[in-house]
Amino acid sequence: MTASPISRFPVPDIATLADDIRDRIVAIQDKIGFVPNVFLSLAHRPDELRAFMAYHDALMERDSGLTKAEREMIVVATSNANSCQYCVVAHGAILRIRARNPLLADQIAINYRKADISSRQKAMLAFALQVSQDSQSIDDEDFRSLRDHAFSDEDIWDIGAIAALFALSNRMANLTSMRPNDEFYTMGR
């Protein structure tokens, strides 16, 4: 079997990209040694890529009551529920690194109920999956239950908004058949 391509859609040459996008890509490449395929596949539509990166950074880089590892847990759990190969593999790698734990990403992707995490984190992931899979059913009782686990309302927004952003991201990856870079599979193991 030959490996599948990066995307169902045309993938631009990095040299042809606008400066701001190319600069960001090169900065990442300098840091981790390769260009994650999400940038190459979404760069087919530069304005959408810019908006996605802005949304991503606003949520994933902000000061938050959630640790960065916890935010990646949300991405990994909801992305496997949506069968999104790119997001589970790439953010699984990031989670392993952020959490300094080589097991957590696979545990959470498959079934967070059996992962080596706290009961507060399990409540966080249960809500993230509700937002991801059945957001219409959210009601005040869900908020009360999260507050009982010491999540602030800002934390609840973060949980829900990350699940919502990757609802978008998972669908774009499934639409484009985005291929995870081979490097992600072994990072942080």
Added chain:
Amino acid sequence: MTASPISRFPVPDIATLADDIRDRIVAIQDKIGFVPNVFLSLAHRPDELRAFMAYHDALMERDSGLTKAEREMIVVATSNANSCQYCVVAHGAILRIRARNPLLADQIAINYRKADISSRQKAMLAFALQVSQDSQSIDDEDFRSLRDHAFSDEDIWDIGAIAALFALSNRMANLTSMRPNDEFYTMGR
């Protein structure tokens, strides 16, 4: 019954907003006579609102093989599948205006198969709903079928990306319990 609030989260005073956001809101208010609640509720997180507006404009305002009315059809059909009150009501109004048709929005929200649209548009909405509800199952056969209906690959990206963006938007509206403005219910009827 008193009306429910605009959002479960704090809603900022327009006067306190950053200039770029306030300018955009005022421009819309000048045009349609009121401030859509989506701006007020999402302005609680200005950076996320900016990213959302940028993503929205990149898809909904771009030159596309899809008409603006067709793009709103996608929003309306997928938003009812996600039981998103704000998006069905607000974008239903926009669809009525864009399509100059007072019936289409309700028809499509409830069951697009019985709407007064072309079979090509039904194929578009069938794919939009697949992206929205079951994106993991997308395969090459789906692309072939859309090309048979004379959709280009760029059109297919547009269909899928709009369904993906409102997968995010629907979840944010369900998370915040975003209330549609009363004005939307009668616009374009």
Added chain:
Amino acid sequence: MTASPISRFPVPDIATLADDIRDRIVAIQDKIGFVPNVFLSLAHRPDELRAFMAYHDALMERDSGLTKAEREMIVVATSNANSCQYCVVAHGAILRIRARNPLLADQIAINYRKADISSRQKAMLAFALQVSQDSQSIDDEDFRSLRDHAFSDEDIWDIGAIAALFALSNRMANLTSMRPNDEFYTMGR
């Protein structure tokens, strides 16, 4: 796009209908100014239409602990869950009129949890949707919970029976591809 026909099946001429059915249809026409398509499409089978009207009146016109507006709420909420275009549009109009509220029908059709109704009415609609979508799971606990909201057993029968009747009605409308009259879309707004 030309408008779709009233029904997939033959639609009788009113002049050819039996006296009792024609009289009822004319009485409605005199009252609201047009003949709802449900009568024309179901009149293809007069005995079934008579039985349906009798069942409808027995439930929707009887003295009940539920107001007439509440009974229409049940119709609207369960009909959107079944993607029944005719019932959501026509009974949405009736609900707007009965409740003297132009917003309620759309709110309830899309997501009753966010509608401007009481928590008792939300409990009523939660049970109606259970009867509509998952009646096998009904147990004594559900009855206790409704009694805690001050519903009598007769009220519970009414909720369940209306949900059951429109389970039939929604399926007949989807089978016949019954078209809502244009007039319904704007009534009571």
Added chain:
Amino acid sequence: MTASPISRFPVPDIATLADDIRDRIVAIQDKIGFVPNVFLSLAHRPDELRAFMAYHDALMERDSGLTKAEREMIVVATSNANSCQYCVVAHGAILRIRARNPLLADQIAINYRKADISSRQKAMLAFALQVSQDSQSIDDEDFRSLRDHAFSDEDIWDIGAIAALFALSNRMANLTSMRPNDEFYTMGR
């Protein structure tokens, strides 16, 4: 274990029923030796029972391209999909008798694909289950496919309308927790 009662709701004494209902019940009792519990439990609401009987007879007793056994097949298959104990047991008995086949009712209730019936009858039941479980998806292609199996449009109405009527009936039986008479279990075996 003592046997569960006939209904969650009050069951009237036959002697107290209106003449038309009592006459019908007595006629059935004279014919089969016992009173089916559906009459006793629904007689709590005489007008609804009259409407139900009228609807039932209009569909199940009319001249039709479907045999009476085929109509019972539809009832049995859709009622098990709705986990309706009364309808599967009572109409299973009727199906055994109508079809003069002691095996067919259980075969069809559990999985019609493996029942000793024709491929035309399997197509009939596949459509009945679509009407019962997913009526929103019905489209012209489904009609074409049934016509290819030599079903007339009147036959298709019959299939769909019987599935729709028992969508109502199953929900009423689940609401009332209607108990099948012990006699039905062995009839026709």
Added chain:
Amino acid sequence: MTASPISRFPVPDIATLADDIRDRIVAIQDKIGFVPNVFLSLAHRPDELRAFMAYHDALMERDSGLTKAEREMIVVATSNANSCQYCVVAHGAILRIRARNPLLADQIAINYRKADISSRQKAMLAFALQVSQDSQSIDDEDFRSLRDHAFSDEDIWDIGAIAALFALSNRMANLTSMRPNDEFYTMGR
């Protein structure tokens, strides 16, 4: 209609079977008067049949806090949820005999909530169906709830393991289109 065959796959002649398998089959035939088709259809793969029989006996014949009738209840309830004709019909017969109750098997197959069983047995079947249909959601709360109904942890293993074994068995019967023997339909009625 001619009856469907015993299996989609070749069915071996009993005379050709290995001694251990033939001996077991003959012993059953001597006891109940016929050879259950499960032996004939699975004997196409003798080693798999031996493993299945060993697994079956280990669970269904062992000393347990569950009666043999209760173990058959689990088989019947979960097998109808999987639309497994062979298992519902054959184990329904065994349940009728084990429980000395001609009604229980049909009641439980269709909807255990309305069967003439204890609330403890209903809790047992609710858990069996969770294992059968949604085992990923099992958590410590489910164990606590069963212990509250006086099930020991060994009993819980038995409930879960029987549901798990028939998850296998139902799939093999659906794969092979295994036909229940006619004799089962009337045993124990």
Added chain:
Amino acid sequence: MTASPISRFPVPDIATLADDIRDRIVAIQDKIGFVPNVFLSLAHRPDELRAFMAYHDALMERDSGLTKAEREMIVVATSNANSCQYCVVAHGAILRIRARNPLLADQIAINYRKADISSRQKAMLAFALQVSQDSQSIDDEDFRSLRDHAFSDEDIWDIGAIAALFALSNRMANLTSMRPNDEFYTMGR
């Protein structure tokens, strides 16, 4: 977070196990350097463990038209559909080794449609998932489609039987909350 235990149930000391089970466990330990937790957790019930091992070997070790790697693909794909942490992690390791491919296991677990496998293997996994998740719908058309991909009927049995066996195995792992050994996560990467 401390790591979760191997099982919700008592885990026997290897020294106390019957000779045949201990011998098998020691042989595996000698080969791979550790004792897979599936043996320790299932050894709580020795007879069931023996039956499981016999069933496993009968299917996974037999001469078959399916390669050993293909058989592991079936295990991995169906086990993630059932959210079975143990089976995805342990058999993912085996698949990496059998296929001499470090990427395949994660690709297939998350979404086989995007894995680096042949279209024949995708057809194999589509059928395995049908057996795993919806075995009632299997019909002759599914067999024809697999034969068109050059699968023999014996191959089809193997695909279906492996999916069926791991339907059991996934449920036992979810019931016992079976913990994958840490070693599996990095084997074959």
